[in-house]
Amino acid sequence: MNALKLVFEKREAVSPAYKFISPLLAIVMSLVLGAIFLLASGFSPLKVYYYMWWGAFSDWYGISETLVTSIPIMLCALGVALAAKMLLWNVGAEGQFHMGACAAAWVALSMPGAPAWQVLPLMVLAGMAAGALWALLPAVPRAYLGVNEIITTLLLNYVAIYWVEYLVHGPWRDPVSLNFPLSAPFSDAARLPFLFGTRIHWGLVFALAAAALIWFVLGRTKWGYEVTVIGENPRAARYAGMNIERNIVLSMCIAGALAGLGGMAEISAIAGRMTRQLSPGYGYSAIIVAWLGKLNPWAVALVSVLFGGLLVGGYSAQVIGVTAASVNMLQGLMLFCVLATEALGRYRVRIVREVARAGKEVGVDG
Amino acid sequence: MMADSMFVSILSAAVSSGTPVLYAALGELVCERSGVLNLGVEGMMLVGAVSGFLTAVRTGSLAAGVLAAIIAGGCMGLIHAFMTITLRVNQVVSGLALTLFGTGLSGYLGKSVIGVPLSATFHQVPIPGLSSIPVIGTVLFKHDLLVYLTYIVVPFLWFYLYRTRPGLHLRSVGESPETADALGVNVFSIRYASAVAGGMLAGLGGAYLSLAYAPSWLENMTAGRGWIAVALVIFAVWDPFRAMLGAYLFGGIDALGFRMQVMGSGVSSFFLKMMPYVFTIVVLIIVTATAARRSSRAPEALGTPYERE
Numbered sequence: 001m002n003a004l005k006l007v008f009e010k011r012e013a014v015s016p017a018y019k020f021i022s023p024l025l026a027i028v029m030s031l032v033l034g035a036i037f038l039l040a041s042g043f044s045p046l047k048v049y050y051y052m053w054w055g056a057f058s059d060w061y062g063i064s065e066t067l068v069t070s071i072p073i074m075l076c077a078l079g080v081a082l083a084a085k086m087l088l089w090n091v092g093a094e095g096q097f098h099m100g101a102c103a104a105a106w107v108a109l110s111m112p113g114a115p116a117w118q119v120l121p122l123m124v125l126a127g128m129a130a131g132a133l134w135a136l137l138p139a140v141p142r143a144y145l146g147v148n149e150i151i152t153t154l155l156l157n158y159v160a161i162y163w164v165e166y167l168v169h170g171p172w173r174d175p176v177s178l179n180f181p182l183s184a185p186f187s188d189a190a191r192l193p194f195l196f197g198t199r200i201h202w203g204l205v206f207a208l209a210a211a212a213l214i215w216f217v218l219g220r221t222k223w224g225y226e227v228t229v230i231g232e233n234p235r236a237a238r239y240a241g242m243n244i245e246r247n248i249v250l251s252m253c254i255a256g257a258l259a260g261l262g263g264m265a266e267i268s269a270i271a272g273r274m275t276r277q278l279s280p281g282y283g284y285s286a287i288i289v290a291w292l293g294k295l296n297p298w299a300v301a302l303v304s305v306l307f308g309g310l311l312v313g314g315y316s317a318q319v320i321g322v323t324a325a326s327v328n329m330l331q332g333l334m335l336f337c338v339l340a341t342e343a344l345g346r347y348r349v350r351i352v353r354e355v356a357r358a359g360k361e362v363g364v365d366g
Numbered sequence: 367m368m369a370d371s372m373f374v375s376i377l378s379a380a381v382s383s384g385t386p387v388l389y390a391a392l393g394e395l396v397c398e399r400s401g402v403l404n405l406g407v408e409g410m411m412l413v414g415a416v417s418g419f420l421t422a423v424r425t426g427s428l429a430a431g432v433l434a435a436i437i438a439g440g441c442m443g444l445i446h447a448f449m450t451i452t453l454r455v456n457q458v459v460s461g462l463a464l465t466l467f468g469t470g471l472s473g474y475l476g477k478s479v480i481g482v483p484l485s486a487t488f489h490q491v492p493i494p495g496l497s498s499i500p501v502i503g504t505v506l507f508k509h510d511l512l513v514y515l516t517y518i519v520v521p522f523l524w525f526y527l528y529r530t531r532p533g534l535h536l537r538s539v540g541e542s543p544e545t546a547d548a549l550g551v552n553v554f555s556i557r558y559a560s561a562v563a564g565g566m567l568a569g570l571g572g573a574y575l576s577l578a579y580a581p582s583w584l585e586n587m588t589a590g591r592g593w594i595a596v597a598l599v600i601f602a603v604w605d606p607f608r609a610m611l612g613a614y615l616f617g618g619i620d621a622l623g624f625r626m627q628v629m630g631s632g633v634s635s636f637f638l639k640m641m642p643y644v645f646t647i648v649v650l651i652i653v654t655a656t657a658a659r660r661s662s663r664a665p666e667a668l669g670t671p672y673e674r675e
Binding site: 091138291325332342 | 405409445449453454455456458459460462463464465466467468469470471472473474477585589590593594596597600634636637639640643644646647650651654655673
């Protein structure tokens with residue numbers, strides 16, 4: 001009558017080596033779990049993973065496309081991570097991204113003859129302002145009334161996407177688009193320039209600059225210190241006279257502005273016109289990326305590239321019949337695995353054999 | 367008379383449109399009452415919807431479809447339970463992961479049945495006698511069986527939570543797990559059971575969408591209803607009857623928008639589609655702002671993992 005039982009014992013401290021290994025462990029775990037799903041639906045996981053790797057990282061073209069795809073994820077995820085530092089869950093990056101794209105498109109479409117040095121900076125400003133405004137809507141009730149920002153930011157995504165649908169089906173529809181829901185194409189001046197002869201564009205520079213700025217602000221300035229304290233101990237922050245409400249609004253707006261900038265860069269450099277297929281869910285991937293990168297801006301930037309690769313790889317795996325949704329599934333699995341490995345770092349797992357009569361415990365470290 | 371019958375038909379549509387949200391909200395309510403916040407409702411509903419639809423297509427049996435949805439939803443709830451109760455992972459992140467995973471998984475599983483018709487769907491079964499009562503008969507008693515099931519589940523849940531000993535235990539685990547534990551209540555098993563039951567109800571809500579309300583499978587067909595259910599629980603101050611009221615209110619807005627679309631009101635259909643989301647946000651803000659003045663509030667231990675010292 002032996003019963004095996006899993007027992008979790010709290011560790012004194014997480015070992016530094018484990019902290020470093022755990023994200024890698026999580027990725028391996030999620031690939032293994034993903035393989036089970038792929039096998040169950042009749043695909044060879046090795047073949048799928050090979051195609052994904054081959055599409056995303058095997059040559060310069062793949063790598064450049066991976067970087068292109070990582071740009072919107074990076075900008076959204078940096079914002080999500082900044083807000084999460086203050087324990088705010090910005091699940092609305094997807095909507096802020098779309099509103100940013102809308103505002104940038106509005107500038108581009110209403111200044112068709114203007115030179116690039118006029119239209120591009122205005123598009124950047126409009127995109128960031130629209131993203132910030134879309135984040136302000138849930139930020140103010142969250143700061144002053146305590147309204148759950150997870151639900152409000154998420155529901156606003158649907159509103160933003162219907163707004164885009166309205167524009168491309170209605171007032172912005174290009175009369176010569178043969179009834180496709182597309183706006184007129186932007187003028188060349190409104191297109192963000194590419195770099196190095198690839199499709200990598202200035203958005204990457206924006207994103208890396210944002211990462212550097214956030215890293216600097218969080219680590220080296222008074223405001224960054226306030227954000228960290230508020231996130232770790234709001235009560236202490238209140239006693240120290242920090243204005244929590246104002247900081248909630250501010251950090252949410254910065255998060256929205258970054259996502260809006262992502263939308264501007266994507267529509268200006270890649271799409272070149274308003275369309276309803278701007279994002280395969282960059283704003284949602286951003287949540288996973290922020291967590292996987294432990295809210296550290298540089299780590300977030302790095303993980304964004306990995307996720308860009310995952311999406312690009314996903315496209316090339318479609319050649320052998322794997323659907324795009326499998327990439328979303330894999331991303332979700334990854335977040336679970338990150339959470340699980342983090343938790344396992346905090347606990348020592350033991351398999352305990354409970355011997356019914358003697359009551360002896362035989363422990364095996366795991 | 368004309369306006370009157372339209373009013374009745376909107377109310378009736380409000381009940382059927384509110385039912386999937388009601389199931390999901392009841393599930394979340396049970397889960398939160400035990401102290402576990404599950405933001406994975408959207409994902410659980412989607413997995414329920416696709417499992418139910420796939421099973422119904424393969425077997426031709428609606429009952430099998432509903433059962434599959436309940437089981438699939440329960441499995442999703444079990445994942446959340448393992449992550450948050452056993453591993454004591456942050457409940458918010460685990461819930462978000464569940465939604466993202468469920469969205470991906472349902473899209474992956476459902477690819478083969480997009481556009482496939484269902485041989486049998488739930489159809490109206492007017493309740494003899496009751497359905498001939500003017501207005502109320504049409505609004506409440508000319509629906510399918512899954513709608514009638516909520517008429518039993520809601521009072522049952524209320525009775526269970528407020529008038530039985532296991533219900534008292536469930537609530538005590540959500541209010542003060544330490545005290546409950548000291549009194550010999552098994553905190554872990556109650557939380558596990560509540561999370562799984564919550565998943566089952568969310569799965570059933572998903573099945574209502576894919577088997578009865580709009581018999582088909584579409585990627586992301588829940589369109590945020592899982593999140594609206596989470597908001598409804600707050601609106602309902604964790605009370606099943608108020609959840610029912612909230613669900614029908616949401617259903618009413620949804621039905622009204624749809625009706626205006628069909629009649630050609632001049633307002634763009636995209637604005638009408640935004641209405642339920644905007645409405646939910648506004649209601650959530652009002653309810654939260656006035657919550658301080660009311661006596662009812664969230665379960666004390668909601669969102670905090672329990673660890674035996």
